Amino acid sequence: MNEIETIFTQALIKSFIEKGVKSVSSLFETQMKKVNIIAKKKLENDDYRYFRDNYDLEISENEVLKHLKSNYEAAQTWSNEVNFSTAISSKKLNNIFVDIDLHLSPIKTRFDSEELTRTINSKNLIKDFTKNKIVYGGAGAGKTTLIKKIFKEVTQKNNDFSFPVVIRFRELNYENENYKKHGLFKILVDLIGINIAFPERFIEDFSSEYDYILKNTVINFFNDCEVLLIADGFDEIPDNSIKKRIERDFNSLALELKGSRFILTSRSNDFQLLLPNTNVYEICSLNDQQIKLLIGKWISSKKKSKELYDKIKSSPYYDTTMRPLTLSHLCAIYERKQTIPPKPRYIYDFVLNLLLEAWDQQRSIVRQSDYADFYIEKKKEFLGHLSFWLSFQLGKNVFDGDDIRKCYKKIHRSHNLPTSQAKKVVIELENHTGIFIQTGFNSFQFSHKSLQEFLTAKYLSALPRIPDIEVLNKLPNETAIMVCLSSNPNYYFQEFNQYFKHYNEQFWHVFFNRLIDEKPDFTENPGVLIFFINNMWENENSIFQKIFLVLLAQTNLKVSIKQFFEIYDLNGTYADYTSFIFKDLKIPIMERNYYPAKLHIDSETYKILKNYT
Incomplete structure (x- = not known):
């Protein structure tokens, strides 16, 4: 006998379900009498007889057991693995799960972004279910992975619930008109396996009575059976009117559930009602230790796991890996290719997409x-x-x-x-x-x-032209990324050559360091080379030489050296520098991209350039 059969044949569980079925049957019998009295007053004789003959409850312990076992089995399969399109194969949840932290209130309720909020670790989330729970989180924060882990915990450890019932909102059929009109309680009645046969043509006339019986069928059954309703992905409901209806239904559940509880996940601004008897949490960004741990669970080799962590930690996109989704995809790419995209701009674009x-x-x-x-x-x-x-x-x-x-x-x-x-x-x-x-x-x-x-x-x-100097001066990080996004990064350095004095020292420090991080792909145009050669000589600031040597070593800047020597002639060699002159000085300075007539290169740098030719 498998685990599912064992759970649903336990005497206690069967007793709960039997009690729930009897409670629903009793409720329906009482309600049916009331509805029949109302129908007799509202309908013509023939319509009333049709209504009376076709209004009925179909419920049996076996049918309910069959539906609950099916739901449990599907949820068990769903919770076993985590899938990523970039991964070689799906991953066992238990192999890659990392306990995360949650704020004890939504961050949007803070007075400002600097206010500190208390947190709880996810392993403690399930220990206290005296109230219902809503778990908020942004895209890729790990809501579904967390809720899968909670499902497994509920089924594997002693707790206050007889069994879980799972709704995955993304998988429901929203073409079903009854779901559109009657919301969560119709969804749950179908899931449990209870059929309330209500004459279709009269549902509009008796909508409040129909909604009442749906709601109370679910609440009576849940309270008698002591279940945990696990509802994942409220934000994934595609229709806003259905969302609003289901949101109100959760409010009814929060008010009327006694022995049962629910836990719901949603993106932060999708579920907006403040529910009674419900604790609200929001998933925190991963901290440094959790990032290390998650990488270690994906990449079994300690050496390779450290290598990936070091690459990510030193990158300008490290902040994007504080989301489990982004980090897991990077781990999956590394697992497959033994490397990650070398240029940060590829990662930004990947994360954005x-x-x-x-x-x-x-x-x-x-x-x-x-x-x-x-x-x-x-x-x-x-x-x-x-x-x-x-x-x-x-x-x-x-x-x-x-x-x-x-x-x-x-x-x-x-x-x-x-x-x-x-x-x-x-x-x-x-x-x-x-x-x-x-x-x-x-x-x-x-x-x-x-x-x-x-x-x-x-x-x-x-933009159709290079932005104004005022813009670039204020945005050095963004300027470095912009240069790297260009199909011709060298073109921007022609602008820098022409207007060098308009940029402040702080701009160059931030811009250059970010440029190294971003790893541009230069063209053969010698504009970048000329920019650095000219400013290494003209400025005492050592940053120009330092950055120039790093770019030579870490990027393809060396491809422009050949063209430099094609447009400049050696003009003289001295003790500590070499002088060059532009070959065709008849060309006006504007037409030669403001390249200087003369350039001086210190001996050490000249030796390095010659080694690359």
Whole structure:
């Protein structure tokens, strides 16, 4: 006899179910008498007889057991594994699960983003079920993985529940008109295996009576059977009207459940009702130790696991790996290829696509927008434009409602969005993408600073000309990413050559260090080489030489050396430097991209350049 058969043939479980079936039968008998009296008054004789003959309850212990066993079996299969499109194969949940931390209240209820909230570790979440639980989390925060672990804990350890009942909202058939009209309780009645035969043509006339019997059938059965209802992915319900209906139904459950409880997962701004008798949590970002642990569970070799951790830790996209989804995908890629994409911009793009589209596509989830034509590419464009305004005009990483409204007012027309719906648009972006999130009562921010920088850089790189110096000076990190996104990064250095004195020292320090992290792909154009050679000689600041040597060693900058020697002639060799002159000085300086007539290279650097030719 397998585990499922064992559970559902236990005398205690059968006794609970028998009690639940009897309770529902008694409820229906009482309610049927009341409804028949109402129907007799409302309907003509023939209609009443038809109604009376076709209004009935079909319930049996065997049928309920069969449905509950089927639900349990499906949930057991679902909870055993975690699947990622980038992985070689699915992973056993127990092999890769890492206990995470949860805030004891949603972060959006904080006074501001600096306010500290108390936390609880996930292994303690199931120890106390005196109240219902809602677990919030952004896209890829690990809600479903956590709820799978909770299901396994409930089935494998002694607890207050006779058995779990699992709803996975993404898998329900929302074409079912009864689910649209009658919500959660109709879904649960079908799941339990109770058939309330209510004449279809009269449901509209007796909708309140029908809803009453659905609701009380579920509540009576649950209270008698002492079950844990596990409901995963409220945010994955595709229809907003059904969402609102089911949200209200959870409020009824919270008020009326006695021996049973529920645990529900949702993205933060999707489920909005404050329910009685319900504790609310929000999943924290992974901490450094949890990131190490998760990598170690994916990559069995300690040496390789450390190598991957070190690569991620030293990268500019480290903040994106604080989400289990992103980190797991990077681990899966590393497991398959023994490396991860070498350029950070590939990771930014991968994460952005994952959050905006790919993760939902892999799970066949469709999220309907309230705005026409606000599809994925438009959302990317809007997020890029918004991130630019917030970064440049406000210079902030955390914004309040007024900040967002100011920026939205400037850009909404460019994206065909309504004038006065800034907050609604932002909430949709949070619910659908998890890229822009509410972090306090009146504070918002991008989920990862590196994504805000990348989106800003994407916006800047798509402009028809190089942005103004004022913009670049204020956004050195974004400028470095923008240069790397370009098909011709060298072109920007021609601009830097021409307007060098307009950039401040702080800009160069931040820009250069981020440029090294971002690993640009240079062309054969010698503009970058000339920029560094000229400024190593003209400026006492050693950063130019240091960065130049690093770029030579770590990027393909060396491809431009040959062309440099083709346009400059040796003009003289001295004790500690070599002089070069532009070959054709008849070419006006504008036409030669503002390349200097003369350049001086110190002997050590000249030797390095010659070694590359």
